[in-house]
Amino acid sequence: MEPIDFDTLDYPVGNSVKECHSQYGLDFQNGHFYLPDYCPFGDFSSFENAVSILEQYAQLTPSFYLFGALPEIPNTIENKGVLLCRQMILTSKIQYPIIENIVKLEAAHLEDLLGLVRLVYPEYFKPQTAAMGNYYGIYRQNQLVAVTGERMQMNHFIEVSAVITHPEHIGKGYAKQLVTHTANAIFDQHKIPFLHVADQNVGAIHVYESLGFSTRKKINIWHLVKK
Incomplete structure (x- = not known):
């Protein structure tokens, strides 16, 4: 049986889009997002090109949610606050x-x-x-x-x-x-x-x-x- 890596839960959006939900997702290499009609969620495995990636995703939806750490955001996007959740x-x-x-x-x-x-x-x-x-x-x-x-x-x-x-x-x-x-x-x-x-x-x-x-x-x- 393949061993279970619980660390994949640290990036739930990215690993879902890469593993089981690729048909519903957008992969920007280090930034991973769902198509907004399915789920306006994203996360980053690293912050390289994060500003450009966020600008591209914001063209698809005016409101969305990022899981995990927050990268630098472009001046065209406003941070409306954070919700602390338990996983x-x-x-x-x-x-x-x-x-x-x-x-x-x-x-x-x-x-x-x-x-x-x-x-x-x-x-x-x-x-x-x-x-x-x-x-x-x-x-x-x-x-x-x-x-x-x-x-x-x-x-x-x-x-x-x-x-x-x-x-x-x-x-x-x-x-x-x-x-x-x-x-x-x-x-x-x-x-x-x-x-x-x-x-x-x-x-x-x-x-x-x-x-x-x-x-x-x-x-x-x-x-x-x-x-």
Whole structure:
């Protein structure tokens, strides 16, 4: 079995674009980005030509996010601030009861998914994000009330993402069940689940820790906007 290099998680965007998501990405040699209709994310393995690379990417989208260290940015781009996140990983399947009917979301569910995202989580989810992996949901009376899915993907890792519950349905255990289902499905693909969560989101961190996730490292996510 090929040994697992956990250091690839230090550059989650670049290694996803180089390994499993090349069709969704842009490779500037040392700067790596997703096509913005899929995911407006990037990171740098080194800062050579970073100013030029950022200028080129900003021609494609007026607002995007950089993971990790921040290079020098051109004067045409504004740094809107940084979000400190925990990168958390899971080492074994979750033993948590799933009592709801969890549906794998297909093309017919896309408008329901995008509607829920627009309501709760509009910043990071783009029109083609759902094409990056599997998404799962819980319906109540024909309304999609909670979702979780997969985003960045590497040879050995898949990111759990879009853990979203409709505000009127919080506190019913939907998120725990969906994260359990999604993470265990990632293990079934012989990969390791990981996720990113804001460091100040102590409630979500507690939920993830209760399911077995542990913090691997803290990582900065910078919001850059074209002036």
